[in-house]
Amino acid sequence: MSVLVLDVGTSGLRAAIVGTRGNVDHIEYRAFPPDTPFAGLVEFDAAELARLVLDVAATALTVAGPVEAVGITNQRASTIVWERATGEPVGRALGWQDLRTVMDCITWAGQGLRFAPNQSATKLAWLLQTYDPDRSRDLCFGTVDTWVAWVLSRGVLHVTDRSNAGVTGLLRPDGSDWDDNVLDALAIPRAMLPALVDSAGVLGPASALDGAPPIAGLAGDQQASLVGQGCIHPGMAKATFGTGGMLDLCTGPSAPTSAARGKAGTFPIVAWTEGGVATWGVEAIMLTAGACVEWLVEDLGLLSEASESDVVAAQCADTGGVVFVPALLGLGTPAWDYGARGTLLGLTRGSGRPEVVRAVLEGIAHRGADLVDAAEADTGMAISHLRVDGGMSANATFVQALADATGRTIEVSPLADATTLGAGFLAGVAVGVWNDLAAAVATWSPRAIVAPARALDREQWRTALTRASGWIPELSALDF
Numbered sequence: 001m002s003v004l005v006l007d008v009g010t011s012g013l014r015a016a017i018v019g020t021r022g023n024v025d026h027i028e029y030r031a032f033p034p035d036t037p038f039a040g041l042v043e044f045d046a047a048e049l050a051r052l053v054l055d056v057a058a059t060a061l062t063v064a065g066p067v068e069a070v071g072i073t074n075q076r077a078s079t080i081v082w083e084r085a086t087g088e089p090v091g092r093a094l095g096w097q098d099l100r101t102v103m104d105c106i107t108w109a110g111q112g113l114r115f116a117p118n119q120s121a122t123k124l125a126w127l128l129q130t131y132d133p134d135r136s137r138d139l140c141f142g143t144v145d146t147w148v149a150w151v152l153s154r155g156v157l158h159v160t161d162r163s164n165a166g167v168t169g170l171l172r173p174d175g176s177d178w179d180d181n182v183l184d185a186l187a188i189p190r191a192m193l194p195a196l197v198d199s200a201g202v203l204g205p206a207s208a209l210d211g212a213p214p215i216a217g218l219a220g221d222q223q224a225s226l227v228g229q230g231c232i233h234p235g236m237a238k239a240t241f242g243t244g245g246m247l248d249l250c251t252g253p254s255a256p257t258s259a260a261r262g263k264a265g266t267f268p269i270v271a272w273t274e275g276g277v278a279t280w281g282v283e284a285i286m287l288t289a290g291a292c293v294e295w296l297v298e299d300l301g302l303l304s305e306a307s308e309s310d311v312v313a314a315q316c317a318d319t320g321g322v323v324f325v326p327a328l329l330g331l332g333t334p335a336w337d338y339g340a341r342g343t344l345l346g347l348t349r350g351s352g353r354p355e356v357v358r359a360v361l362e363g364i365a366h367r368g369a370d371l372v373d374a375a376e377a378d379t380g381m382a383i384s385h386l387r388v389d390g391g392m393s394a395n396a397t398f399v400q401a402l403a404d405a406t407g408r409t410i411e412v413s414p415l416a417d418a419t420t421l422g423a424g425f426l427a428g429v430a431v432g433v434w435n436d437l438a439a440a441v442a443t444w445s446p447r448a449i450v451a452p453a454r455a456l457d458r459e460q461w462r463t464a465l466t467r468a469s470g471w472i473p474e475l476s477a478l479d480f
Contacts, residue, residue: 001019001020001068001428001433002017002018002019002020002064002067002068002433003017003018003067003068003069003070003071003216003217003424003427003428003431003433004016004017004057004060004061004064004067004069004070004071004209004213005017005018005024005070005071005072005073005217005420005423005424005427006053006056006057006070006071006072006073006148006152006423007073007074007221007224007417007419007420007423008032008049008053008072008073008074008075008144008148009074009075009221010034010075010095010096010097010243011031011032011033011034012029012030012031012032012033013029013030013032013049013052013053013056014027014028014029014030014056014417014420015027015028015056015057015059015060016028016060016420016424017060017064017067018071018420018421018423018424018425018428020428020433020434020443021443022421022440022443022444024415024420024421024424025064026060026063026064027060028056028059028060029056030052030055030056032044032048032049032052034095034097035092040098040099040100040102041098041099041100042094042095042096042097042098042099043092043093043094043095043098044078044092044093044095045089045092045093046080046082046089046092046093046147047088047089049093049144049147050147050148050151053148053151053152054151054152054208054209057070057152057206057209058209058210061209061210061211066210066211066213067211067213068213068428068431068432068433069202069213069214069215069216069217069427069428069430069431069433070152070206070209070213070214070215070216070217070427071215071216071217071218071219071423071424071426071427071428072145072148072149072152072215072217072218072219072423073145073217073218073219073220073221073224073419073420073422073423074143074144074145074148074164074220074221075095075096075144075221076096076143076144076163076164076167076220076221076222077096077118077119077120077123077143077164077167077168078093078094078095078096078120078143078144079093079094079120079123079124079127079141079143080093080141080142080143080144080146080147081093081124081127081128081131081139081140081141081192082139082140082142082147082150083137083138083139083140084138084139084140085138087150087151087155090127090131090132090137090139091127091130091131093147094123094126094127096118097118098117098123099117100123100126101115101117101122101123101125101126102117102478104122104125104126105117105122105480106478108122108185109479109480111185113182113185114260114480115169115480116169116480117480119167119168119169120141120143120167120168120169120170121168121169121170121182121186121188122169122186124141124168124170124186124188125186125187125188128187128188135187135189138191139189139192140158140192140194141188141192141193141194142158142160142194143160143164143165143168145160145161145164145218145219145220146158146159146160146164146194149203149215149218151208152206152207152208152209152215153203153204153205153206153207153208153215154207154208156204156205156207157203157204157215158194158195159194159195159196159197159203159218160194160195160196160197160218161196161197161198161199161218161219161270161272161273162175162196162199162270162273162278163199163218163219163220163223163224163269163270163271163272163273164218164219164220165178165196165270166259166268166269166270167220167269169182170182170183170188170193171259173255173256173257173258173259173268174255174256175255175270175273175278175280177196178190178193178196197218198273198274198275198276198430199217199218199219199223199272199273199274199426200216200217200272200273200274200426200427200429200430200437201216201274201275201430202214202215202216202430202431203215203216203218214430214431215427216426216427216428216430216431217423217424217425217426217427217428217430218423218426219272219419219422219423219426221419222240222246222248222269222283222419223248223269223270223271223272223281223422224418224419224420224421224422224423224426225238225240225246225248225389225417225418225419225422226238226248226250226271226281226422227271227272227421227422227423227425227426227437227441228389228413228415228418228419228420228421228422228423228424228425228444229387229389229413229418229421229422229444230387230441230442230444231248231249231250231387232250232279232437232438232441233250234250234251234252234381235249235250235381235382235383235384236249236250236387237249237250237372237375237383237386237387238386238387238388238389238413238418239368239371239372239386239387239388239390240388240389240390240418241289241290241364241368241388241389241390241391241392241393241398242289242290242390242391242392243288243289243290243291243294244285244286244287244288244289244290244291244332245285245286245289245364245367245368245371245390246283246284246285246286247283247284247285247286247333247368247371247372247375247386248269248271248281248282248283248284249266249281249282249283249284249375249379249381249383250271250279250280250281251280251281251282251379251381252279252280253277253278253279253280254280255278255280256268256280261336262282262374262377262378263377263378264333264334264373264374264375264377264378265284265332265333265334265335265336265374265378266282266283266284266333266334266374266375266378266379267282267283267285268280268281268282268283269281269282269283272426274426274429274437282375282378282379284332284333284334284370284371284372284374284375285332285333285371286326286332286333286364286367286368286370286371287327287328287329287330287331287332288326288327288328288329288342289326289364289367289390289392290306290364290390290391290392291328291329292324292326292328292342292360292363292364293306293309293360293361293364293392294306295328295342296309296356296357296360302353302356302357303357306391307394307395309357309360309361309395309397309398310394310395310396310397310398312353312354312357312358313354313357313358313361313397313398314354314396314397315354316352316354316355316358318358319346319355319358319359319362320346320348320350320351320355321346321348322344322345322346322347322351322355322356322358322359323343323344323345323346323359323362323363323460323461323464324342324343324344324345324356324359324360324362324363325340325342325343325344325345325363325464325465325467325468326342326360326363326364326367327340327341327342327343327468328341328342330475331465331468331469333370333371333374334370334373334374334377335465335469336479336480337469337470337476338472338475338476338478339469339470339471339472339473339474339475339476339477339478340468340469340470340471340476341468341471341472342468343464343467343468343471344356344359345464345467346359358397358401361395361397361398361401362401362405362456364392364398364401365398365401365402365404365405365406365456366405366456366458366461368386368402368405368406369402369405369406369407369456369458372386372406372408383408384408384409385408385409385410385411386402386406386408386409386410386411387410387411387412387413387446388402388410388411388412388413389412389413389415389416389417389418390416390417391416393412393413393416394416399412399448399450400450400453401456402450403450403451403452403453404452404453404454404455404456405456405458405461406452407452407455408452409449409450409451409452410449410450411446411448411449412446412447412448412449412450413446413447414444414445414446414447421444425437425440425441428440
């Protein structure tokens with residue numbers, strides 16, 4: 001028994017087969033980077049995405065044979081609009097990083113409605129105003145999960161789950177339904193919105209695939225990673241360190257009273273739903289993580305490739321007092337200072353390549369500790385240990401620094417991309433591959449367990465944060 005998972009990321013997509021032992025096999029990957037026609041604009045061709053989805057799915061099934069179900073996981077809040085009758089996309093899809101509606105968000109904030117530019121709400125309003133200003137066309141809206149389910153079902157399913165809907169800016173704070181007040185304010189017809197369904201539950205056949213296996217799992221990428229690393233009980237947390245960094249903490253069945261950002265800078269999220277019951281969490285965000293290592297490679301030329309950072313940083317026992325604040329795009333949780341900038345402090349004539357590279361890795365680790373502190377502060381829960389995935393989880397020097405900065409044991413995921421595994425678990429539970437999520441995640445075990453070896457200087461770190469903050473006052477004044 002096995003599950004086909006389609007995992008659509010920001011720069012590419014994969015199909016893979018998840019087996020009963022929690023194994024992930026027969027991976028098919030296709031690059032699919034978005035286009036950036038101008039600074040701040042991020043777009044992609046939804047029709048081409050559909051073609052690639054069918055390609056990778058068919059290729060994986062040709063090798064693996066029949067599967068019990070299909071799970072879908074995806075980049076969140078990217079926005080697609082298409083004609084209901086033809087399935088043809090209306091204009092280019094807008095990626096979650098697209099910033100063309102920043103001024104709209106500021107305008108709406110002045111009227112008491114708070115949207116972030118990465119959410120779908122103002123992107124959808126922009127697409128409607130551009131392609132259907134009088135709201136006369138019969139259009140469908142969806143995030144990437146919705147579009148993939150539509151394509152696989154040949155237009156029968158128009159659905160999304162609350163882990164995706166919750167980050168659109170269009171859902172009620174308690175997750176019960178779409179928010180009519182927001183829809184009315186943005187002139188978004190309710191009829192174009194997808195039906196809200198469970199993250200784990202049989203939805204309908206993927207008739208575009210051989211054997212028409214049932215689509216049975218939907219989840220946003222970070223929530224899928226939470227499930228994929230077995231963090232299904234309150235107080236369990238995972239962090240994903242890729243280009244940026246996301247920490248998600250499972251809080252349990254109680255819905256938040258507000259969708260607003262917490263005092264410590266985290267956001268409430270729907271982790272997943274099953275049987276009509278939601279499990280909630282909070283999310284803390286680091287705007288740049290692995291992107292800082294890529295900066296060392298592509299812009300400074302200190303490294304030939306990102307993986308070399310581990311070897312070079314290990315050439316020194318400590319940074320020699322050098323501190324790096326990874327704020328190349330500003331700071332997320334807890335401060336949300338868009339005008340903060342990357343800062344390198346404490347350089348001396350004795351500071352060399354190893355010290356600078358180690359400082360970058362330790363700076364990212366310090367930011368990881370900030371996310372842990374913020375999640376604990378906003379929830380009142382204690383995070384006893386942290387599970388990690390993402391590309392940086394393969395970097396031993398970074399993982400040790402994370403353990404040292406947080407003062408907690410780090411459990412490293414056996415898969416760098418636990419999102420695929422999580423979507424497989426959700427779909428598999430829905431069709432009986434596993435009896436429940438507890439049985440599914442029992443197959444998970446860490447690739448490595450890393451305990452703290454020393455204490456990093458958190459006071460010095462906080463001083464460095466102060467130096468990096470507010471560098472561009474106009475951007476620091478923005479708040480979404």
